[in-house]
Amino acid sequence: MNFNRPVVLSFSGHDPSGGAGVQADIETLVSHRCHAASIITALTEQDTCNVKKLLPQSPDAIISQANTLLSDLPVKAFKIGLIGHYETAVAIHSILSQHPLIPVILDPVLAAGGGTDLSSDKLITAIVDLLLPCSKVLTPNSEEARKLTGLTNLKDCGQALLDKGCDYVLITGSHEDTPSVSNQLFHDNRIWETYTWDRLPFSYHGSGCTLAASIAALIAHGLEPLQALIEAQEYTWNSLNTAYQPGKGQHVPNRFFWMDEDS
Numbered sequence: 001m002n003f004n005r006p007v008v009l010s011f012s013g014h015d016p017s018g019g020a021g022v023q024a025d026i027e028t029l030v031s032h033r034c035h036a037a038s039i040i041t042a043l044t045e046q047d048t049c050n051v052k053k054l055l056p057q058s059p060d061a062i063i064s065q066a067n068t069l070l071s072d073l074p075v076k077a078f079k080i081g082l083i084g085h086y087e088t089a090v091a092i093h094s095i096l097s098q099h100p101l102i103p104v105i106l107d108p109v110l111a112a113g114g115g116t117d118l119s120s121d122k123l124i125t126a127i128v129d130l131l132l133p134c135s136k137v138l139t140p141n142s143e144e145a146r147k148l149t150g151l152t153n154l155k156d157c158g159q160a161l162l163d164k165g166c167d168y169v170l171i172t173g174s175h176e177d178t179p180s181v182s183n184q185l186f187h188d189n190r191i192w193e194t195y196t197w198d199r200l201p202f203s204y205h206g207s208g209c210t211l212a213a214s215i216a217a218l219i220a221h222g223l224e225p226l227q228a229l230i231e232a233q234e235y236t237w238n239s240l241n242t243a244y245q246p247g248k249g250q251h252v253p254n255r256f257f258w259m260d261e262d263s
Helices: 021-031 059-070 086-098 121-134 142-149 154-163 207-220 225-241 257-262
Strands: 007-014 035-046 051-056 075-080 104-106 168-171 181-187 190-197
Touching: 007 021, 007 059, 007 207, 021 035, 021 207, 035 059, 035 086, 059 086, 075 207, 086 121, 104 121, 104 207, 121 142, 142 154, 142 168, 154 168, 154 181, 154 190, 168 225, 181 225, 190 225, 207 225, 225 257
Parallel strands: 007 035, 007 075, 075 104
Antiparallel strands: 035 051, 168 181, 181 190
């Protein structure tokens, strides 16, 4: 029986609290009827409040595991989240270079929701020089866009990121001090579209993971990127609108909200 579940390979960190990272990716991919394959880039010590420790995995192990999976599974999209270390970025780039036809959706996780810095200047340089040119869709929040470019104005940031080789750049606006949330899409050397969403009342753990994994899933199903970007934002907003608070920190997106609707 063919269940038509395209394979998405996620490169992401392990979040023991279950709110972000590879767990968020798997929940999102399953919600979109995809088969979730995964490679752990880093172990972490974290809870729903913040990341306390980052333990990068061996670059050789990442490459070996990727080669094993890609020789077996017909991967339709790559989703990249937490990288955490310069050598990890180099390892991922070597994998992407061998599979240039598989679309890459990159969520450049540079800091934890609680504020812990998860990047270095060397890692940022590797992301910009090695991974952005390989990316079909880049989904930085406004703070990450500024950090990747060294610029302040988001329009300038978006254009600079396009110039690095990304096809689509969606800069999310939840970190901006605005009544509503404006997500700006850059494509074809200009601001292509601005999407406005009601601002929700809490801080969320794993929202960026959810958005990027949703885009990857929809592209894996054959949607064009522009349609995937629209549907993924809607899925993410609904996940956040029904979020819950399992611990003492941030709320966690309810990525299975659609199950509640069916009950």
